[in-house]
Amino acid sequence: MEFRQLEYFIAVVETGSISAASRRVHIAQPALTRQMRLLEESVGTQLLDRHARGIHLTVAGKALYSEATRLLDERSDIKARLLALGSGQTGKLSLGVTVTHLWLPEVAKLMGGYRERYPKVALDVFPLLSGPQLDRLQQGSLDVGILYLDDDMPSGIDAQLLQHDHLVLAVPASSSWAESPPASLAALCDAEFVWGYRSISPVYFDRVVAHFARLNFEPLVVQYGADNLTILSMVAAGLGLAIVPAASRCHPMSGIVFIELEELSSCDMPLWLAWRSGEEPPVLKNFIDLATTLFI
Structure with a gap:
């Protein structure tokens, strides 16, 4: 039993005939008839009563129609959720910000702009000094941080310069x-x-x-x-x-x-955006891209 066969089956049920369903799903009638017989063979029972005026559902056919519509809806929902995760539209991002910069206008625009663009991403913000931020980044308990760093980047950390302070x-x-x-x-x-x-x-x-x-x-x-x-x-x-x-x-x-x-x-007190090397999930990439736009 394949999802394609279930889509064909639903079309047959909802149009009331093989001929009407073939026009709806854009395949020839003989091919559609064959797919319905293969579907019945795969489930081991008759699903459709065929007669001159069209088709009627058997008891098993009625049960399959109910289940098939649910399965196809769930498949669409799963595909949509995976697409949203893959593009960074949903998920979670933990952000560290030095206490000094929580009120910096660019930081406020960054957090507000990210929330506006990606409202389904949970943004957790932690006011942390640079030292604790760096520790958490290296431990993996923080996704990205706004902090002070030396010119020599710590091992395992990638960073983007945001601005120069004094x-x-x-x-x-x-x-x-x-x-x-x-x-x-x-x-x-x-x-x-x-x-x-x-x-x-x-x-x-x-x-x-x-x-x-x-x-x-x-x-x-x-x-x-x-x-x-x-x-x-x-x-x-x-x-x-x-x-x-x-x-x-x-x-x-x-x-x-x-x-x-x-x-x-x-x-010179350079402010950096930092994250773990080799880890750039979509939600983080979107945040980095937006930060670069607002600060640079």
Whole structure:
């Protein structure tokens, strides 16, 4: 029994005759008659009572008609679902985004645009620092991440450069620095800073420290925060100054003034889109293509 024979059988039942069915399915009457006999032989019982005025269904024929229409509908549904999966129209995608960039306009457009184009894809978003993102990508528990990476890509990771960021100085709005910004980092040698732990984002931390070493600047750190959002909240509370990515200005947080310094602007902080090498399912490929369009 083949799906093609079932389609022919349904056509015979619904048109009421072999001749009408042959016109509907576009095959000759003798060929269609032969296919109906082969179908009956394959199921081992008579399906059609043939007479001069047409055909009548036997009890077995009525049962097969009901089952055949269900099977063909299920086949169409399976084909449609497989096609949707194969083109990335359905599925699931887990995305990591650094806390700093959750409010970046391009990231918001990327997430919103992806959802609009592929509404049946479940997009799970995880606010994670670069270090944890990289760990999860390598472990396979994250599909794609927006994060800081070194120029030398980690083993097993492919990446696409999204944009170049730089550093800015964040000061409490109530501080004297907000009214009279420093001209250089040298003016901040005695200022108290809020800083982050290296363990939570080694790539970001090392890049910043290396830049300060070239400038012969070492901040006086008196407080630590778990991520840039926490650090900024501590700055807003007056606990110290902070040096953060310029993208931090996109976050809607009051009580902070951001100051551009040439020495900080010269520190390139490239933002990357990263995923596991050799793994590019359709849902991920569509996301990468859209990200490239929006950022580049």
